[in-house]
Amino acid sequence: MPTPIPDRSPDAGSQGPTRRIEAAGSIATALVPGALVVAFGFRAGGFFPDSVAAAAIGLALLLVLRVTSAPRPFAGLSVPLAVAGGALALYAAWTLASSSWSDAVGRALLEYDRALLYLLAFLVMGAAGREELRVRWLVRGLAAGVVVVCAAGLVTRVLPDVWTVAPTVANDRLSFPVSYWNALGLLAAIGVILCAALTSDLREAAAVRVAAAAALPVVAVALLFTFSRGAIGMGVVGLAVLLVVARPRALLSGLLVAVPTVAIAVMAAYDAELLAGSRPTGPAAVDQGHTVALVVIACVVAAAIGRAVLLRLDARVAEWRAPAWLGGRRRVVGVVVVVATVAVAAVAIAGSSDALHRQYDRFVSGDAVSAGEDQRARLTNVGNNGRIEPWRVALDTFADHPVRGAGAGTFPLRWERERPVVFQVEDAHSLYMEVPAELGLVGLVLLILAIVVILGGFLVRARGPDRVVHGALFAAGTTWFLHAGIDWDWEMPVVTLWFFAAGGMVLAARPSGGRALAPVGRILIALSVLLVAAIPAQILLTEGALDESREAFARGDCPAAIDRGLDAIGLLASRADPYVIVGYCDVRIGLARLGVRALEKAVERDPANWETHYGLALARGAAGLDPRGAAGRALRRNPRERLALDLVRRFDTEDPRTWRRRALRARLPSD
16 A cells, blocks of 8 residues: 655654654644635635734744744745745835825735735745655645635534524625635635545555545535635636646546545535525525535545545555556657647537637626526526626726836725726726736736746646646646636635745755855844834734724724724824724814814825715814815715715805704715
C-alpha cells in the first residue's frame, strides 16, 4: 500500500530535535491559509475592514517572526516570486496612490489594506521556500478549511433545529456562514476540486484519501444549496482542468466512490423542493432537511468505507508499470486525445452556433433572475442577473480614465451617479471590469501579471510525481480566475487569499545553503514590515471605534456616539464616516453649527458621495443656513435616490424657519 511522501527537504532528520521543530513550524505555516479560510468564513467572508486589517496584522507579525529568527529569511526568493510579488506590491502602492486624484483617501486606504493582505500572504508563504511536503500540507489545510465552512453551512440548511441561523441572514439560498451565496458556492466548488484531487492521488496518505472521499458529498450538497450558477459552472470547468492537467493515477478508485455517493446525496438534496423555497426552515422543510441529512451522512459513511476498500486497488495501480514499448508513445497518445477533444468541441460548437447565439441573447437581455418560490429554477436560467449595467458603467468609467482610473473604491459613487435602474451595488461584479474602472490600465496590467505568473507557476509544477497537488492548485486557481470575472470575489478574502498564499509557496525556490543575512539587515526589514502594518492597525482600531459610534447613534445615545466618533477621527482622520455620525449627533443635540462644520469635513474626505452632501444639507437647514446648494449636489450625485429628490423639494423655499423644521424631520440615509 502506498505510504505518505517523505520529507525530502534538505537535511531532513539530520538535525535532531531542532530540525523537527523547524519542520513542524514549516508545516504549521503551510496550514495558515486553511485556518484563515475558516476564520474568514465565520466573519462574513472577510468582507469588512476589521477582518481584513486583523488578518493583515497577523500575517505581518508572522513575516516579522520569520525575518528575525531565520538566518536566511528569504531563502525562497526566485525570479517568478520576485516578478509576481513585485507586481502585487506595485498594485497595492498604485491603489494607495490613487487617492491623490480621487480625493477619497478613506476609500483608497480600505482597498489598499485588502491588496496588502494578499501581498503579505504571498510573501509569508514564499519566504521560507518551496518544499513539496509544505505544498501538500497547504492543499490539505485548504481542503479541510473549506469542508469545515461548508459543513457548518449545510447543517443550518438540513438541521436548522440543531443550528439556527439569525433571521437577519437571507436563507432562500445557502449563504451562512460566509454571508454571500455566490462566495460560498465558489468556496464549495474549490473544495470539490481539492478533495477530488486528494482522494485520487497515489502519493497521498491513505487516511487523507479516505477523508477526502468522505468530504465530497458534504461539499457538493452545500454547493447545490447555494444555487450559484457561476460557481457550479466554473467548478465543472475546474474539475475538467484537474483531470487533464493532474492526471491522478488513483482516479479510477476516486471515481468509483465519489460519483455514486455524490450523485445520490445531490439528487436527494435537489428533490427536497421545500429546501429550495423561500421558507427552508418551515416545519415541513425541516422534515425534508432531516431526510437529506440522513442521506448525506449515509453517503459520507459509504464513501469512507468504499474508499478504504479501494485502497487495495490503489496498491495495484502503484505497482503497475507501463510496458517499455509504451514509454515513448504515451505523450503522443496524450496529444492525440487533446487534439481529438478540441476537434469534437469545435464541431459541437459549430453545430450549435444558433443555440449558443440564442443563449447569449438570453444572457444579455435576460437581466434579473427571478426563481420565485423555487430556487432550483435558477440553474436553468441564463439571465445576467443585473450584471450588464454595472459592467457598462465600469467600462464607461474606464473610457473616461483609461490610464489611471477614477480611484480605488470609487466605483459605487460612479454607479450611483449613472445607474439606469434603482438598484444599489457596491462592486462591479467583475474584477476585470472594476480594476480598470478604478485603477486604469496600469492597475489592470499589474494585477493580471501577478495572477498569470501564479497560474503559470501552478501549471509548470504540475509535472512529475507531485503533479496532482500542483494540478489541483492550477484547477482551483483557474476556477477562481474565471469566477472573479463575474462576481466580487476580490472583496471576499475567504475565496481569494488562498490563491496568493499558494502562489507564493509554489513560485518560491527550494531552500538551499547560502550566506546568512546580517542581523542589522534583518532588523531593518522587520521594522519596515511593522511600519507597513501601521495602516492595518489604524484601520482595525478605527473600525472598532466607528462600530461603537454607529451602535450608539442607532440607539439614540449621541454623547457616546460623538465620543467614539471623535476617537475614530483621532485614530484615522481621512475617513468621512465618523464625521457624518458626529455631525448628525451635533444636530440632534441642538448644536447645528457644529454639525455643519463636521459634515463639511465629511464632504472634504468623500466629495463624490451623495450622502455627505445630503448630511451637509440637513445640517445647514437645521442651522438656518441655505441648504439648497448641498441638497442639489446630493441629487446630482445620485439622481435616482428618492431621499435626495425629496430633500430638494423640501428645501425649495426661502424661509429659514421652514428649512430648520423640515431638516429636523427629514429621513437619514441609514434609516
